[in-house]
Amino acid sequence: MTDTTLSQPSVPLFPIDPLGTDRHGEAALMRDLGPVVRAVLPGGVRMWVVTDYALLAELTADPRVGRDWRTWEALRRGDIPDDWPLLGMIRLNNLMARDGAEHRRLRRPLARTFTRARVEGMGPRIDQIVTMMLDDLPRRAAPDGTVDLRRHYAYPFPMQVICELIGVPEAWWSRFRALLETVIRADTTADQFLAAQQERHDMFQRLFAMRRAEPTDDLTSALLATVDGESEDAFTDEELEDTLWTLIGAGHETSISLIVNATRALLTHPDQLAVVRDGDTAAWSQVIEETLRWDSPVGNFPARFTTEDVTVAGVTIPKGDAILAPWSGVNRDPRQFGETADQFDITRPVKRHMAFGSGPHVCIGPALARLEAMAALPPLFARYPELRLAVDPADLSPVPSIFSNSVTGLPVHLGPEKR
Template sequence: MPKPLPPPPSAWTTRRAPDRPFDPPPERARLVEDAPLSRVTLWNGATAWLVARHADQVALLRDKRISADDRHASYPAVSAAEDATRDHNRTFISMDEPDHTVKRRKFTGEFTAGRLAAMRPRIERIVDGLLEAMAEAGPPVDLVEAFAMAVPVRVICELLGVPYADREFFQEANAVVVDTRSAPRDALAASQALTEYLGDLVERKLRAPEDDLLSRLAVDHLATRRTNREECAREARLLLAAGQETTTSMIALGACVLMLHPDQLAVVRDGDRERVAAAVEELLRYLSVTHLGRRRVALADIALHGQVIKAGDAVICANDLANRDPEAHEDPNRLDVRRTRPRRHLTFGHGPHQCLGQHLARLELQVAYPALFRRFPELRLLRPASELPFITEKFVYGVRELPVTW
C-alpha cells in the first residue's frame, strides 16, 4: 500500500532544527515531496496555501491570476506589525500591473548589472578598508558588526545618498519595522519616523542635488510632480532597507557555512570571478535568507495537484523549499559551490516582481567573500554553529553575531 501522506502543518513555522541551522524548518521541508500544496495556519488564525515545489512557484509567480496587492482582505501578512504598517509602507512591490511596472521603471536603470559594475572598484575599496580595520583591531571580532553589516550599509548609503552618520537611527528604526514580534503601534511609529526622515532628505536633495539615486529621484520625479514627497520617501525607505538586511545576512551566513566547509571556502578564496560568481549563486540557493516566502492572493480559481486554490485564497510561495527541491537541484541539501546551474534558485523571487536589487547584492557578495578569506586565511569560528544566535523572527533569516578569530 502507498505510504499515507502526513497531515499538513497546523501552523506556519520558522523553527529550524538546532543541529541544522542552514536548512529550512523540518516541519516544512518534508512538504516538497510529501505535500507540494498544503494548508498552513498563520499567526492570526487565517489560512493560506503553502506551495512547496520549484516548478509550481515559477508558474504561479508569473501567473496573472495571482496578485501581490497587499490591500486584499485575505493577504497573508507575516505579522501584526506588518499588517499595521502595510498601508503606510505601500510601494511598487505590493502592486499589480500596470501600476507595478510604471512605478518600478523609475529605478530599473539604476540597478542594471552594467551600471552597477561601475561601482565595483568603490565596493572593493569599502571592503578592503573594513578588513584593514578588522586587522588593526585584532581578534576576536564579531564578523556581523565589523564586516557583514558594514559593507552593505556603506554601499547603499553611497548609492542612495543617505548620510552614513545617520546609520544608527535608520538601522534601529528599520529593525523594529521588520521584526515580526514588534507591537503594531511600535512598528508604525518606527515606519513613520523613517518616512519623515527620508522625506526631509529627498527635499534637501531637490534643493541641492548630488550624484546619487535620491537626488535623481527628486529632480526627475518630485520636481516634475510625477510623484509626491510621501511616495518618494516610501520608495527610499524600501531601497534603504532592502539594501541592508538581505546582504548583511548573506555575508554573515555565507562566511559561516564556508568556514564549516574548508574545501569549498578554498574555491571562493582562490577562484576567478566566474567561479566566485557561481559560488555566490549556490550560497544564495542553499541559505535562502528570504525565508518567509512570497505572499500572494489568488484572483481566480487555480487547479493544482488535484486541489483548487479559490479566488480570494491566500498563497505563500516558499522559496526556501523551492531551493531544496530535488526536481530542480540535484542533491539539494548539499552545499556545492561548483554547481553548473545554480541560478535556478528563487532567492530573488521570479517573474515581474523579481528583486530589483539582485545585481547589487550579487556584486557585494562576489567582492566580500574572496576578499575576507584572502585577508584572513586562518579565519575560523569561535563557537559551534549550533550555538550561534540565529535570527528567525525577522523578514530575513540571519545571525545576530558571529564571533571569529584568526
C-alpha cells in the first residue's frame, strides 16, 4: 500500500484489532497516543482516526470531508483490491456514500417514506412481536437451563421488525442476516465477500420484481414508486438496492447490539438496575441513552474522505485520504464526559453522544432503534425479574468485527416468570 503520511512521521501508527477483542481498551490506547492517529486495518489499509470527541464532531460537519468513496485516492490508484472485504461497508451507491446535492436527492425520498409516523405506527405490532418472543424464551433453554438472549431475543426481534417494515418475505430473513454478517465480520474471506454481494443483488432484484407485480404497504413498494416515477428525486434500481441493504443492516444490527449491551450493562451493574426498578418510564430512556454512550453499538465506522487538505490538531490529513470514525471510542472521551467516562451511570447529567454518528450523514434510523429498545427492555426485566447472567462477564466473546460492538452471545438464567 502507498502511504500518504510519509511526510508526517510523528503521526502514530496503530494496528486496529479486526476481532474487536478489547474495543474500549483499544480506544483508550489510541487516545493516549494523541488526538489524531493513523490506523492500520486488515490488508494493510490505512485510515486516519480522530480520537477526540469535539474534534471528531467538528470534522464530520466540515464541508471538506465527505462520504463519496470515489474521492478516495488509494482506491482510485488501485491500492485497494476490489475483493477487500471491508469495501462492502464503503463502496455503496446510496445516500450514505454521496455528498452535497446528490446526498440530498437520495435522502429526500427516504425521508418522505421512512418517517417517524411510519415507525411509530408499528408500535402495536412491535409490542406483539415482543410478547410473542418473551412467551417463547423458556422453550429456548439449553439442557443446562441457559437461554442465549442475543440469539433468541435481541437478534430475531429487530430483524423481524425491519424486514416487515421493508417488505422482505419471512423465508428470506435468516439468509439476509447471514449475508450481513459476512459484511461486518473481520474473518470474511475475499471469495465469501464477492459471493455475498452477488447473492444480495439477486435477492433484491427478486424482491423488486415481486413488489412491482404486487405492491404492498411497505417501504420497498413506496420507494419503487420513486424509481418508476418521473420525479427528479427518483432512485435507480442500484440506488434503491443499496439503500434498502443499508436500512436492513443499520435497522437491525444497531438494535441487536443496543438491546444486548443494555441488558449486559444492567446485569453487571445491580446498583443501576435498582435505580431503574425504583424509577418510572423515564429511567428506561436513561438506560438506553447511557448504553448508547457507554457501549455504543457501532465501534469504528468507515469511511469519510477529505476533498481538500484538512488540518486537525496540527496534523494535516491530505486530500483524498480516508478517515475511520471511532464512535464507541469518543463516547468515552473523558474530555467530553469527565473522569467517570468509563463508568455506566444512567443518572449522568451529560447525555449527548455520537452513537448514531454526526454531521450531514448522521444515521436516519435512531427513532426506530430507540423505539425497539424501549419496547424490548422493560418487559424483559418485568417478565423475568430474576434474570441473571449465566457466565462470568469476562467470558463473553466480542463480535469479531471492526464495526459491530457487542458480544456473540448473552447466556442468561431467566428465573421464574412474573406475569
